[in-house]
Amino acid sequence: MVDRHLIDAHVLLVDGDRLLLSQRGGTDEFAGRWHLPAGKLEAGESITVAAAREANEEIGVVIDPSDLRVVHVAHVTGSGQEARLGLFLHASRWSGEPSNREPQKCFAVTWFPLNEMPSNMIEYAALGVRAFLDGAVVSFSEHGW
Numbered sequence: 001m002v003d004r005h006l007i008d009a010h011v012l013l014v015d016g017d018r019l020l021l022s023q024r025g026g027t028d029e030f031a032g033r034w035h036l037p038a039g040k041l042e043a044g045e046s047i048t049v050a051a052a053r054e055a056n057e058e059i060g061v062v063i064d065p066s067d068l069r070v071v072h073v074a075h076v077t078g079s080g081q082e083a084r085l086g087l088f089l090h091a092s093r094w095s096g097e098p099s100n101r102e103p104q105k106c107f108a109v110t111w112f113p114l115n116e117m118p119s120n121m122i123e124y125a126a127l128g129v130r131a132f133l134d135g136a137v138v139s140f141s142e143h144g145w
Contacts, residue, residue, distance in 0.1 A: 005075075006084040009051035010038040010125065012071065012132050013061065013091050013098065018111040019129065020098050021118070022058065025107045032107065034121045036088070036128065047140075051089045059109055061096040068092075070140040072131035076124050087140075088128030 013020040021034040039054035041047065048065035055063050072088040100109045112118060117129060 006082050007041045007047075008038050008084055008086040009041060009047050009054060010036040010086055010088045010128055011051050011055045011063070011068075011091055012036060012088060012129070013055070013059070013094065014114070015111065017114050019114055019117070020059065020109065020111055021121070021125075022100070022109050023107040024122070025103075025105050030122055032120070034112075034118045035125045038086075038125070047087050048089065051087075051091075055091070055094070058102050058106065059098040060101045061091075061094040061098055063091045063094045067094070070138045071136045072128045072138060073140075074124065074127050076127075086124060086128065088132065090132060 020037065022037055024030045024033050024035055037055050037058045039050065039058070041050045045053070046065070048068045051068050052063040052065045055061050068089040068091055070087055071090050074086045075083070076086065077083045098109055100106050114133060117126070121129070
């Protein structure tokens with residue numbers, strides 16, 4: 001195992017009683033499974049800026065980083081080749097209509113009723129969704145960015 005941890009930012013985009021999920025593309029063990037719009041932090045980037053950037057790159061929506069609230073933090077192994085720290089952020093506002101902007105990485109982008117999440121979600125993403133649905137409140141701050 002590599003001697004580092006990845007940091008992922010996951011975006012929970014909720015419209016009324018629906019949550020937006022993306023279906024992973026590719027050929028690995030996660031292909032065809034549902035996940036949240038997400039991605040890894042880049043050098044010099046804060047969590048909220050990374051989440052807003054990933055949402056724009058993957059699904060074409062614009063989110064002001066100040067409209068993101070952390071609802072869950074998960075430190076996991078077994079979800080890829082490296083251990084990771086995942087931060088799940090709920091977007092209170094955004095602009096634009098979500099669409100699949102990365103068809104080479106994603107099979108579909110679909111709204112799901114909050115009470116009917118797909119059974120084939122990636123377990124790691126399901127943790128953050130479950131925490132959000134259970135009303136999780138997480139204290140979080142950024143300093144020095």
